[in-house]
Structure formats: C-alpha cells, structure tokens
Amino acid sequence: xxxxxxxxxxxxxxxxxxxxxxxxxxxxxxxxxxxxxxxxxxxxxxxxxxxxxxxxxxxxxxxxxxxxxxxxxxxxxxxxxxxxxxxxxxxxxxxxxxxxxxxxxxxxxxxxxxxxxxxxxxxxxxxxxxxxxxxxxxxxxxxxxxxxxxxxxxxxxxxxxxxxxxxxxxxxxxxxxxxxxxxxxxxxxxxxxxxxxxxxxxxxxxxxxxxxxxxxxxxxxxxxxxxxxxxxxxxxxxxxxxxxxxxxxxxxxxxxxxxxxxxxxxxxxxxxxxxxxxxxxxxxxxxxxxxxxxxx
Numbered sequence: 001x002x003x004x005x006x007x008x009x010x011x012x013x014x015x016x017x018x019x020x021x022x023x024x025x026x027x028x029x030x031x032x033x034x035x036x037x038x039x040x041x042x043x044x045x046x047x048x049x050x051x052x053x054x055x056x057x058x059x060x061x062x063x064x065x066x067x068x069x070x071x072x073x074x075x076x077x078x079x080x081x082x083x084x085x086x087x088x089x090x091x092x093x094x095x096x097x098x099x100x101x102x103x104x105x106x107x108x109x110x111x112x113x114x115x116x117x118x119x120x121x122x123x124x125x126x127x128x129x130x131x132x133x134x135x136x137x138x139x140x141x142x143x144x145x146x147x148x149x150x151x152x153x154x155x156x157x158x159x160x161x162x163x164x165x166x167x168x169x170x171x172x173x174x175x176x177x178x179x180x181x182x183x184x185x186x187x188x189x190x191x192x193x194x195x196x197x198x199x200x201x202x203x204x205x206x207x208x209x210x211x212x213x214x215x216x217x218x219x220x221x222x223x224x225x226x227x228x229x230x231x232x233x234x235x236x237x238x239x240x241x242x243x244x245x246x247x248x249x250x251x252x253x254x255x256x257x258x259x260x261x262x263x264x265x266x267x268x269x270x271x272x273x274x275x276x277x278x279x280x281x282x283x284x285x286x287x288x289x290x291x292x293x294x295x296x
Contacts, residue, residue, distance in 0.1 A: 026167050079287065082283065114267075116265045118240075124232060131226055136172075148240075149241065154211065177219070194223075261277065
C-alpha cells in the first residue's frame with residue numbers, strides 16, 4: 001500500500017471521541033486516508049468493474065468499453081476483498097484498524113481492543129442511482145455483544161446532493177432491532193426493506209470530504225437517498241467486531257446459533273482468540289447490486 005500520511009501522524013481517536021461514539025453511535029474522523037490511497041481505490045473500482053480479477057460474477061468487459069460505462073452499471077459490490085488484493089489490504093488499513101481497536105467494543109469493560117472483519121462493500125453509486133432506506137446493519141450481521149461497527153471510507157466527497165449517509169443519533173443505545181417492511185419509494189431507495197416504528201425527526205446528514213472515515217454502530221438507524229448529482233459517491237465500507245465475540249452469521253443448516261461462529265474473517269487488530277479454529281477461505285465470487293435494478 002502506498003505511504004499514508006495518517007499512519008505517519010499516528011492519527012487515532014481521543015477519549016472524547018470514544019465517548020461520542022458510545023453515546024451517539026457514530027463518529028467522523030477526517031483525513032484518515034490520503035489522496036494517493038483514494039486514487040488507487042478509484043482505480044481498483046474500475047478494475048473490479050472491468051473484470052480484471054478472476055471472478056465468476058465480474059466477467060471481463062470489452063476493451064473498447066469506456067471506464068465510466070463499466071462503472072455506471074454497478075451500485076455496490078459485496079465482498080470485493082474476496083477477489084481484490086488491494087481491497088483486502090484496505091480492510092486491514094493500519095490507522096483505521098487502530099481507531100477500531102479503540103471504539104468497536106468500547107461499551108464493554110474488559111475488552112482488550114482485538115477486532116476482526118467479516119464483510120466489505122464497495123459502493124459505486126453512480127449519478128441517478130438509489131440509496132437505501134432506514135435500516136440497522138445488525139439485522140443482517142448478528143453479533144453476540146453488540147460490537148458490530150461499519151468503517152465507511154469516503155472515496156468521493158459525500159453530500160446531501162449525491163446521497164450521503166443520514167443517521168439517527170443515539171438510536172443504537174437500547175440494542176432494539178426495529179421491524180422491517182417493503183417501502184413505496186423505488187426511485188429513492190433500492191430493493192432492501194425499510195425499518196419502521198420510530199421517530200426520525202432528529203436525523204442528521206453526515207456530509208464528509210473524501211478521505212474521511214465514518215464509523216457507525218451496527219444498531220444505529222441510518223439511510224441514504226438517491227444520488228441527485230452528476231458525480232459518483234464511491235465508498236468502501238468494511239464491517240468489524242470484537243474478536244472475542246462469536247459470529248452467528250451465515251451458519252450451515254442445523255448449526256446451533258449459540259455456538260455458531262462464522263470463520264471467513266480477517267483479524268485486523270490484536271490477537272484472534274479463536275485462531276485455533278482456523279479460517280474459512282473465500283471463493284472467487286462477489287454479489288452485485290446493479291444501478292439499473294437495485295440488485296444483482
């Protein structure tokens with residue numbers, strides 16, 4: 001990975017920022033990723049879209065197809081770190097993982113800072129493409145100790161106009177997972193269900209400059225709206241958690257949820273206490289959400 005000024009400056013999060021994350025459920029850290037790093041992430045997004053890496057669901061595209069055309073069809077790539085060595089390195093980005101080792105399970109009194117990663121998402125979000133309705137990430141990725149946290153790297157400036165995050169501060173505190181239903185705004189949001197049953201009047205937009213990282217708790221209610229601008233809103237999101245927690249996610253049929261532990265994970269900070277279990281190897285497949293249909 002190219003040199004990162006953030007690493008040289010040893011950017012971390014203060015005690016005050018840790019308290020803000022625990023209380024509000026999200027945290028913005030500016031200038032965590034350098035301009036050089038953003039450039040290589042943009043290049044890798046094109047490489048993925050063009051089928052540079054061996055992958056069943058991202059086949060090579062014609063050489064004469066413009067990069068913009070290749071990108072414009074994609075809303076999101078799920079698990080790009082399965083096929084891209086560059087994305088694999090970014091889910092282990094040293095300064096960001098150092099921050100995660102301070103906040104991911106800061107609500108737990110005896111946590112030692114160990115963190116593991118189980119998911120990555122590369123959002124391309126071209127102009128005109130939809131956002132995602134209110135939801136909580138913990139609905140999709142269950143943990144046993146409420147330590148799920150997203151690390152959201154803004155590859156482009158994220159604004160209200162191009163579909164930045166909106167969060168409902170403090171909505172993570174109870175650990176309650178709100179019910180979900182189909183929404184009736186297909187132009188605004190993608191195919192995913194929306195969470196409901198709460199007052200969203202206190203929502204705030206999280207507008208950030210490229211190179212910023214937004215951390216958000218797995219239980220916080222958040223959403224994004226349609227990209228109404230003429231520019232992309234590219235983001236690399238990785239999901240992490242306390243390495244000491246089991247991960248009852250994507251379990252084989254018949255597996256006991258109490259003891260189930262998804263092992264296609266990447267340790268990113270501290271020691272993995274379950275390293276003795278070994279690790280599942282990812283296949284060369286990613287899942288696509290396309291900008292035309294909202295899914296892939």
